[in-house]
Amino acid sequence: MNLWQYILRRLFYIIPTILGVALIIFIIFNVVAPDPALIMLGKHATLSQIADLRNELGLNKPMWAQYLDIVKSAFTFDFGRSWTTKQEIIQMIKNGAIPSLTLTLPAFVLSTIIAVSISLVVSFFRGQWIDKCAVFFCVLLMSITSLAYILFGQWFFAYKLGWFEISGYESGFPDFVPYVVLPIIIWIILSIGPDVRFYRTVMLDEIYQDYVRTAKAKGLSERVILFKHVLKNAMIPIITFVVIQIPFLILGALLLESFFSIPGLGGITLNGVYNSDFPVIKAMTILTAMAYIIFSVITDVLYTIVDPRVRLK
Amino acid sequence: MKKFTTLFTAIALLIGFASCTKKNVETGKTLNIAVSAEVKGMDPIYANDRYSSNEVGRVYEGLLEYHYLKRPYTLVPNLAESMPVVSEDGLTYTFNIRQGVLFHDDSAFPNGKGRELVAEDFVYSIKRLADPKLQGLGWWLLDGKIKGLNEWREKYSDLPSVDYDEVVEGLKATSKYTVEFKLTKPFPQFLYSLAMPFTFATPREVVEKYGKEFLNHPVGTGPFILPTFKQTKKIVYTKNPNFRKKLYPTEASDEFKAAGFLKDAGKELPLVDKVVVNVIIESQPRWLNFLKGKVDFIGIPKDNFDSAVTPDRNLSPEYEKKGISLLINPSLDVTYTAFNHDLKLFQNADLRRAMSLAYDVVKSNELFYNNTSLPAQSVVPPGIAGNIPGYVSPYRGPNIEEAKKLLAKAGYPEGKGLPEITYDCPSGTVSRQIGDYMKQQLAQIGVRIKVVTNPWPELQKKITKRQVMLYGIAWGADYPDAENFLQLLYGPNKAPGANGSGYNNPEFNKLFKTASVMQDSPERTALYEKMNRIAAEQAPWIYGVHRQNFTLRHSFLKNYMSTDFETGQAQYLNIDSELKAKSIEKL
Numbered sequence: 001m002n003l004w005q006y007i008l009r010r011l012f013y014i015i016p017t018i019l020g021v022a023l024i025i026f027i028i029f030n031v032v033a034p035d036p037a038l039i040m041l042g043k044h045a046t047l048s049q050i051a052d053l054r055n056e057l058g059l060n061k062p063m064w065a066q067y068l069d070i071v072k073s074a075f076t077f078d079f080g081r082s083w084t085t086k087q088e089i090i091q092m093i094k095n096g097a098i099p100s101l102t103l104t105l106p107a108f109v110l111s112t113i114i115a116v117s118i119s120l121v122v123s124f125f126r127g128q129w130i131d132k133c134a135v136f137f138c139v140l141l142m143s144i145t146s147l148a149y150i151l152f153g154q155w156f157f158a159y160k161l162g163w164f165e166i167s168g169y170e171s172g173f174p175d176f177v178p179y180v181v182l183p184i185i186i187w188i189i190l191s192i193g194p195d196v197r198f199y200r201t202v203m204l205d206e207i208y209q210d211y212v213r214t215a216k217a218k219g220l221s222e223r224v225i226l227f228k229h230v231l232k233n234a235m236i237p238i239i240t241f242v243v244i245q246i247p248f249l250i251l252g253a254l255l256l257e258s259f260f261s262i263p264g265l266g267g268i269t270l271n272g273v274y275n276s277d278f279p280v281i282k283a284m285t286i287l288t289a290m291a292y293i294i295f296s297v298i299t300d301v302l303y304t305i306v307d308p309r310v311r312l313k
Numbered sequence: 314m315k316k317f318t319t320l321f322t323a324i325a326l327l328i329g330f331a332s333c334t335k336k337n338v339e340t341g342k343t344l345n346i347a348v349s350a351e352v353k354g355m356d357p358i359y360a361n362d363r364y365s366s367n368e369v370g371r372v373y374e375g376l377l378e379y380h381y382l383k384r385p386y387t388l389v390p391n392l393a394e395s396m397p398v399v400s401e402d403g404l405t406y407t408f409n410i411r412q413g414v415l416f417h418d419d420s421a422f423p424n425g426k427g428r429e430l431v432a433e434d435f436v437y438s439i440k441r442l443a444d445p446k447l448q449g450l451g452w453w454l455l456d457g458k459i460k461g462l463n464e465w466r467e468k469y470s471d472l473p474s475v476d477y478d479e480v481v482e483g484l485k486a487t488s489k490y491t492v493e494f495k496l497t498k499p500f501p502q503f504l505y506s507l508a509m510p511f512t513f514a515t516p517r518e519v520v521e522k523y524g525k526e527f528l529n530h531p532v533g534t535g536p537f538i539l540p541t542f543k544q545t546k547k548i549v550y551t552k553n554p555n556f557r558k559k560l561y562p563t564e565a566s567d568e569f570k571a572a573g574f575l576k577d578a579g580k581e582l583p584l585v586d587k588v589v590v591n592v593i594i595e596s597q598p599r600w601l602n603f604l605k606g607k608v609d610f611i612g613i614p615k616d617n618f619d620s621a622v623t624p625d626r627n628l629s630p631e632y633e634k635k636g637i638s639l640l641i642n643p644s645l646d647v648t649y650t651a652f653n654h655d656l657k658l659f660q661n662a663d664l665r666r667a668m669s670l671a672y673d674v675v676k677s678n679e680l681f682y683n684n685t686s687l688p689a690q691s692v693v694p695p696g697i698a699g700n701i702p703g704y705v706s707p708y709r710g711p712n713i714e715e716a717k718k719l720l721a722k723a724g725y726p727e728g729k730g731l732p733e734i735t736y737d738c739p740s741g742t743v744s745r746q747i748g749d750y751m752k753q754q755l756a757q758i759g760v761r762i763k764v765v766t767n768p769w770p771e772l773q774k775k776i777t778k779r780q781v782m783l784y785g786i787a788w789g790a791d792y793p794d795a796e797n798f799l800q801l802l803y804g805p806n807k808a809p810g811a812n813g814s815g816y817n818n819p820e821f822n823k824l825f826k827t828a829s830v831m832q833d834s835p836e837r838t839a840l841y842e843k844m845n846r847i848a849a850e851q852a853p854w855i856y857g858v859h860r861q862n863f864t865l866r867h868s869f870l871k872n873y874m875s876t877d878f879e880t881g882q883a884q885y886l887n888i889d890s891e892l893k894a895k896s897i898e899k900l
Binding site for chain 1: 351353354356359445446448450452453456470525528529543544545546547591592593594595597598601602604605607768769773774777809810
């Protein structure tokens, strides 16, 4: 099977997956959840208004028609309008995507590079004090809650020292840069602990393989072994770990965006949840599910590139 | 190692770049406001929460407004030239509107120049609020009040499109500058609805041009302009260059006179050139931005309360030195725990009174409101006619001994024979804690409570369907009239109306009916007070508190006071730019 056939076949799997996701969303929001008309009308709702609104929202349609609406929206990207803001959801997503990505993308790329680099160094010095210290610091970093980093970072570096903006956002490069630096640093600190521990384990697994011993026996230097052989072989778990995280980048960084007032998708999602704004939650769920499927296809394709032993089936 | 060096250099450069970038403290005549919730769109008919109605009120205006410097709250003409002529039967209200008022420029108008406001704009805007297809959130205000409007609404609810040109008997422009409202029955509170954003003037051609996107293209007659609204964290308004000659008031209540609020008297509004609204949801960044002078005023976040306010309710010296001042004002609201009066159990007044007496409101004020609220004695909050200053309800707790006696009198000595009572409240940590506190308080007299938390709509549904026994909730004023609170206990308003507890007392109902058609007068106030007393003595609810606002402002912000009706406030506020430049140095 060639690569394109494989990709097409995998993309075809999106259809049943979306049907399933749509079914779950439908059951959660259209069957189990409380009546949205009551949420929207607030404290002065009357029965006739509730009935009118249900009609307007299409909640009086037969169940199958409501389910089909969800499925349709996944393929047309027409998610309708938000119930609370009355804005077009696709427009909200477009507006929020760039601010989110200006935060999550550099943060993600930097934290991955830093974590992989540190892991290589500590694997090189495995069992020595550098390795022990690194593991100790990773555990230390992980044992502090993310909120503490945010609150302290904002208070100390932005307010007390005045190095960064406390919160806010300006669109357009380079205006946004001063606003995202502190959240990016916090993101990196937050992810370094778990990432380094994961990559270190992956690399150590490789280091104890037979081929490493063979390479050593042949007299190759540690550095060549590490960078040329170990890193390449460790790429499969690394790619899986990295690519699978990407779909969640589009969801934005919920807490960071909220604390730093970055008008990204995290805020949209969070607000959707706070206000029981079902169309927004549905849209974000569908988008994440689709991104997840697409990126898992990409992961599989990447496997074949980094490891010729992996065959497309 | 070279790679690491490059990487760290890049990070260092990024940080350096961030630090060197301009510090965004605006020193011109710019008002910097922080709000703690997302702003929905800018369509007046959907402005049902504080945040959206404040934003709508910067761009749009109505016939009336609250006098900025008078307390008690007093209505004065805004787009109306004068207060309306009211017919003797109290049914017809005739308004002459100001001439020469222009809408903001927009491409929907010929040549893009804003046209003059006419009486027909109010007819159109109010029909929009009644439009069944639009589901305007302020319809309750006018529901059943204007002759022919309900019929117009109903007629079009099943038809595919709505005809705005069809004449409604009670809503007419009788000349270019005269609008006439005919009511179905006397309703003195009608005028308040004309000061609420729901009824503000929107130009038809703009609405029709933008359709569903109208909410992102605000075009009003107001003091500030916002060409396009984007759902973002920062909204920037500029001064309307064509704003009519509206002046800062020259009269004020004594308290405002004494506080120097008349320094800008007679000046043309608005006093600032720009308004920047920052949406900062989390309290810490909101607070830190205020302390840095990037936000001009702030409601004190709960977690910062103890650091900012001393136990004797003064501002802590640390902040005083920075030129910050503290403003305390009661808000027009009441929190309460309602009994479901449909249940025979709670038709027993002694049981209700006993439960009310067992509840320690002073302690709850301490626990949940930093001791900043006022214990409620009855339903009407201080600051509006109908509240009786100094009145103490005979059934205001804590008085455990008396509560036990009353419980025995009610037929349940030490709670024997009483079923377990469910207490429903909205989900959320504080609501749940308040529920647990209620449980603990009532356990002292032997009443067993089970706390049930519900998502907000679920709680509303339960109340409407009468599936509750006891529930905790709050009510904030829509307008400064005791009627807005007393209606919560008026029998015919029973759920799904506003009377969720289903309290039904013929004497109270009779008084309410009489007062509801009376214009503001000492006689009406006497009736309100009588009802307020009944509401205390009959204990239809266990009263909670009237909350108070604790606000801080910087010295460079002038004319600011904390108010329950903030719509339009920005036009009166002023910034002392020189003082601001100096103060920022110190912050």
